[in-house]
Amino acid sequence: MADNRYSMALLLEAPRGFHEDENVIPEITANNFEIKHGLLNLVQNKQFFGHDKEDPHAHIRYFNKITSTMKIPNVPNTSVKLMLFPFSLEGAARIWLEKEPPRSIETWDDLVSKFINKFFPPSKTTNLRNEITRFQQKFVRRFYEAWDRFNDLLRGCPHHGFQNCFNSITFSNALNSI
Structure with a gap:
């Protein structure tokens, strides 16, 4: 009859082989690569x-x-x-x-x-798309400040999906009349 008793140290030992790389990096064959x-x-x-x-x-x-x-x-x-x-x-x-x-x-x-x-979950994309479409120039901002702020919104969501002509129309509609 086989002895199925294990020592406490063996039972508490960390398992082996569970630390695989999370990324698959293609093999690099170049000499002296570092x-x-x-x-x-x-x-x-x-x-x-x-x-x-x-x-x-x-x-x-x-x-x-x-x-x-x-x-x-x-x-x-x-x-x-x-x-x-x-x-x-x-x-x-x-x-x-x-x-x-x-x-x-x-x-x-x-x-x-x-x-x-x-x-950058979909909810964040939706919120930024809404900010872009509802953009308004603030009264205290100069034209170039509004333009910078609008472009910051576009850069913040590069996958916004809006065409350049839509962006131009949205921005021009948001400008304050003098």
Whole structure:
């Protein structure tokens, strides 16, 4: 008869093999490939925390700008982005990425899509679209201030779906008459 007793230490031991990578990073075959410390610092200097007031689109734009400065022969830029992106997150954003099912992110586009959907939900898009359509120049604002504010709204929701002619009409209708 087999002895099915286990020691307390064995029962309390942490399970093994549950820490798979959340991202699938294509194999890099380039010789002497390494991510430079300076690039890693640039990525970590502007981290995204997942707060309501943070703009995930702006984070992706900044991240793309930083990672586009590094070109390595035989290494796809998307692979570098997949490797570096977790270093650009902190707090709730890092927890979100760590909770993604293993191997659920296979490409840079997958990661961007999941990131934007998490931190820029449809309700936020709806609210910003409503702000754009209801835009009004405030009486204390000069024309260029109103124009800047309107463009900030458009940049804040790059997937607003409005045509440029609609934006022009919305803005001109919102101007105060003198």
